[in-house]
Amino acid sequence: MTAGFVELDRVRLQYREGDEFALDQTSMTIKEGEFVAVVGPSGCGKSSLMKLVTGLMPPTEGTVIVNGQEVTDPISIVGMAFQASTLLPWRTTLQNVMLPLEIVQPHRSRLRRHRTEYEDKARALLAEVGLSGCEDKHPWELSGGMQQRANLCRALIHEPRLLMLDEPFGALDAFTREELWDTLQALWMEHRFTVILVTHDLREAAYLADTIYVMSKRPGRILEVRKNDIPRPRDQDTSFTQPFVDLVHELRDHIRTVRAT
C-alpha cells in the first residue's frame, strides 16, 4: 500500500479514561491534493478527527501520519477554519488575514523586512475570494459570508499543504453557502492543497469532494468511503444532474441507516 499524504491507522481516541471512545478503529488514506469530505451524525467525532490530524491532540491508540511524519505536536503545514469565524475584532480584515504570517516560520522572521510583499499577497488572496476593498474594515463591519471568506483567506495565507475545515459554512444562508462552495472550489483548483472538510450538508459534500467518508454514530468509525467522479469544475447546474442527485440520495440513505442503528 502506498502511503498517503494523510494516513490514519486504526486510530482510537478517548477523552477521559473510562469514557466511551470518541473515535474507534478509524483508518483513512488521503492523497496529496485530494478533496475529502467527512459526513456523519452529530457527536460522532468529526471535530475530534480534525484535532487529531492537526496534532492538537494525540490519539489514544494508533498513529496519525501527515506528510510522512507521525503527528505528535501541531504541524504548521495546516490551515484551519471553523464554523465560527474566529476573526479578531480589534484587527482589520487585512491584519486578520496576516495573523498566521506572524506565527509560522519562515514568514515570521521575514515579515518585518518584506511587509509590503506579504501585504500584496494577502490583498491578492482577498481579491480572489471577492473581498477587494474590505481590507481595512473590521470583521464586525462584514457580513457573515464575507467573514467566512476572510476566514478562508486567513487559513490559506501561509500556503498550507493541508486545509482543515470544520463546518465552515454551517452558519450561512443557503445562497451564500453555495456561493462559497464555488469560491472554495476555485481556490482549490488554483492552489491544489489537500482538503479535509467536515460537514453536515450532504449536497456540500457531493458538490466539493473527490472522496466522501461516512462515519458511524459514537464511537465514530468509517463506515463507507465513496468516490465522487463528477467532473470539475462543478457548478450550480451540476447539482441538478442525475449523478449528483443519485449521490446525494445514496449518502442520505447511509446516514439514515447509521442514525437508525
Next chain:
Amino acid sequence: MSTTSNAASTRPPAAAPASGETAADTAAKPTRAATASAPPARKRRPMLKRVADHKGAKRAAPWVTTLGLFVVWELAVRGFDVPQSVLPTASESFAAIWTYRDAIWMHAAQTLFTTVVGFAVAVVFGLVLGALVGSSRTIYDALNPMLIGFNSVPKVAVVPILVMWFGIGTVPAILTAFLISFFPIVVNVATGLATLEPELRDVLRSLGATRRDILMKVGFPRAMPFFFASLKIAITLAFVGSVLSETVASDLGVGYLMISASSKFNMPLLFAGLLVIAAMGIAMYELFNQIERRSTRWATRGSGGQ
C-alpha cells in the same frame, strides 16, 4: 468595599457600555417616553425630541442634575431649618472651599499624589498578577483563595499595621490606595485572558503558536476592554484607600483635613472636603473613561464612542 469585586469581576467587553453616557441617556429617556405616550402633543414632539437628543442637551444633562442636587440640598436645609452643626447648606460648603482654599489645595494635592502613586503601583502589579493568574490554571488555583481572603480584609484594619512599619503619613496612604485598588484589576485582566474561545486557541496552536504568542497576539488585546473597565473602578477605590489612611494616620491630605475639621466642629469644612474628594474622583473616573473609549473601540463594535 464589598462592592469592589462584583462590580469589576464579570464584565463582558462587548456589553460594556461606556458608563459616561448612561447618565445622559437616562436623563433624556423620560422626556422621550412622556412625549410618545401623549398623542395630542404630537405636534410638539419633534421639537421636544430634538431638544432631548440634541448633542448639547446630552452634554448638559449631568451638569443639570448635579446643579439640581445642590439646589435641592440648599432649599431643603433652609426650608426645614436644619442647624449648621447637623448639615450645612450647599452654599456654606462651597463658601468653606473658598475660605480654606489654600489649606484645601495643599491637602488635595497630597491626596491626589498618594492616590495616583498607589493606583500606578496597582496597575503594574495588577497587570502582572492578572496575567499570571489568567494564563495558567495552576497559578489560578494556587492564588485564588489567597486573593479572595485578602480582598475580604477591611483595609482600615491594615492601616495600623502599615503605620507600625512605615510611620504615619505618605507611605501608608500610598500603600492603602494600592492595596484597595489592585484587586479589580487582577480579576478583570485574568478574566479577559482566561475566557479565550477554544476555537481561536486551536487555530493559533495548530499554526505552532507558543503560549507566549497566544498571550501577545490574542490574550492581551482581548483583555484590554476588561483592563480599562477595571481602571475606572480602581481609581475611585484608590481615593477611598488614601483618604481612609489619611483619616487614621496622617497629618496631611483631605482625610486629615476632615478629621481635624470634625474635631473643631467645622461642618462646612467637612462637607467641603467631601465635595473636593468627589470632584477629584469624578475627574479621574472620566479621564479613564475617555481612555477606555478611545483604546477599545472594537469592543463596542464601533458604536461606543459616538
